[in-house]
Amino acid sequence: MxxxxxxxxxxxxxxxxxxxxxxxxxxxxxxxxxxxxxxxxxxxxxxxxxxxxxxxxxxxxxxxxxxxxxxxxxxxxxxxxxxxxxxxxxxxxxxxxxxxxxxxxxxxxxxTAVSAAAAVLGAPLMHDFAVISLSDLLTDWKVIKKRLQLAAEGDFVIALYNPKSKGRVTQIEEAREILLHYREKETPVGLVRNAKRAEEAAVVTTLKEMLQHPIDMLTVVIIGNSNTFVENGKIITPRGYQL
Amino acid sequence: MxxxxxxxxxxxxxxxxxxxxxxxxxxxxxxxxxxxxxxxxxxxxxxxxxxxxxxxxxxxxxxxxxxxxxxxxxxxxxxxxxxxxxxxxxxxxxxxxxxxxxxxxxxxxxxTAVSAAAAVLGAPLMHDFAVISLSDLLTDWKVIKKRLQLAAEGDFVIALYNPKSKGRVTQIEEAREILLHYREKETPVGLVRNAKRAEEAAVVTTLKEMLQHPIDMLTVVIIGNSNTFVENGKIITPRGYQL
The missing domain is CATH 3.40.1010.10 (Tetrapyrrole methylase, N-terminal domain)
Known part of the structure; x- marks a missing residue:
């Protein structure tokens, strides 16, 4: 064998x-x-x-x-x-x-996809983070929503896998609504499709405007914490160093 | 340049x-x-x-x-x-x-270390997870504790980086106390030192007994969620499939 x-x-x-x-x-x-x-x-x-x-x-x-x-x-x-x-x-x-x-x-x-996506965006994951799949095929949507709320409250950087598919479009909208209860509209958001693969496409946007860009099953969404900023098109979450 | x-x-x-x-x-x-x-x-x-x-x-x-x-x-x-x-x-x-x-x-x-550690342990990260560093050199311990509480409440699998160093020994004890408010004593815990490196050492234990094993800066600690189980020495977090 x-x-x-x-x-x-x-x-x-x-x-x-x-x-x-x-x-x-x-x-x-x-x-x-x-x-x-x-x-x-x-x-x-x-x-x-x-x-x-x-x-x-x-x-x-x-x-x-x-x-x-x-x-x-x-x-x-x-x-x-x-x-x-x-x-x-x-x-x-x-x-x-x-x-x-x-x-x-x-x-x-x-x-993993979140490491590849983060490398494309700059350094968004440099502090504590939560990884959440928005697919409710195998998990009750109530459980996923609760996790989104708690991760948002904890000021975790949040990475979303499976944010949206052809038949499943409302979860990313609800996730954004939850995040907006805890974070500023201008919080940096990165969307990376096909990270480190042919046809890679990345968008640096905000919680306010993220839904104006294409998101699908091949997209990883990374939402910054309260300290995350954008500089020269790169998303950076500070680790807390004295420079 | x-x-x-x-x-x-x-x-x-x-x-x-x-x-x-x-x-x-x-x-x-x-x-x-x-x-x-x-x-x-x-x-x-x-x-x-x-x-x-x-x-x-x-x-x-x-x-x-x-x-x-x-x-x-x-x-x-x-x-x-x-x-x-x-x-x-x-x-x-x-x-x-x-x-x-x-x-x-x-x-x-x-x-990343948590992927390497998970591969050694089996498949502990198969559902939503939070990654938290226990080092309070750059982050206020109150912030870290709050994140531990919220991640525990959300039933995230939890991966701990920098759990303990020579001069910093109480954080892993406090983290375990917090987890025990939300999870069973028998919750599976994996400790992996030098994952996928020479001198790799892995221990599969529980929240109850985890402190009886060596933990240091080179150890990644992975704590299961409420569905995680151990079979044949491997930690498995079910994804929710109907088998």
């Missing part, structure tokens, strides 16, 4: 993929992943079995990975960014637990 | 350093960094000017980097993990702003 490596490929561009991730992909027999991510690494895949599948098939992919591994294959389960942050690491370990499987699971961390 | 690249080297082991970070180090004229991190990449440094300095000299290093860049050098300012998360990106941009310098600053993101 071989093992499953849950591989974080980072933002997608190979310049930001770790050698450990690259090596895991090259040395595996079977590669499983969401089609978009498989396409990002297609040049690394030769003479291997590849199973790509559509969105929302996470559990199916994990079961397939276990099936192949139990038959003796070395399997790479591919995740964008860091598989431990809204990626495939958890689902894989949950499925292994459910099936009471003895297959070994290794997680290879990657550069 | 050349530019400054603020380079995130990840945990330290080259298997987890991105090609972009490696290339930035190799192609620069001057390397500046905290001694411990310079040592981790010494094999990449040949015929370059190297300035290493001790802890708490962050602003001095940023001023030096600007001095060299203004004289025409390509400078790599080295940070462990991701320079945008409690790293050098913010200080560098703050110093540039203060000096009103025109030097270009690029940030190269890396695998």
């Amino acid at each position: 071989k093992k499953i490596v849950v591989v974080g490929i980072g933002p997608g561009d190979e310049a930001y993929m770790t050698p450990a991730a690259r090596e895991a992909i090259i040395s595996s027999d079977v590669i499983i992943g969401y089609k978009t991510y498989i396409d990002l690494i297609s040049h690394l895949i030769t003479d291997k079995k590849v199973v790509d599948s559509g969105m929302k098939r996470e559990i199916e992919r994990c079961n397939l990975a276990l099936d192949f591994a139990e038959e003796g294959a070395a399997v790479a389960l591919v995740s964008s960014g860091d598989p431990g942050i809204y990626g495939m690491a958890g689902a894989m370990l949950e499925v292994k637990t459910q099936r009471d499987s003895k297959v070994e699971i290794e997680v290879i961390p990657g550069v | 050349k530019k400054i690249v603020v380079v995130g080297i990840g945990p330290g082991d080259e298997a987890y350093m991105t090609p972009a970070a490696r290339e930035a180090i190799i192609s620069s004229d001057v390397i500046i960094g905290y001694k411990t991190y310079i040592d981790l990449i010494s094999h990449l440094i040949t015929d370059k000017k190297v300035v290493d300095s001790g802890m708490k000299r962050e602003i001095e290093r940023c001023n030096l980097a600007l001095d060299f860049a203004e004289e025409g050098a390509a400078v790599a300012l080295v940070s462990s993990g991701d320079p945008g998360i409690y790293g050098m990106a913010g200080a560098m941009l703050e110093v540039k702003t203060q000096r009103d310098s025109k030097v270009e600053i690029e940030v190269i993101p890396g695998v």
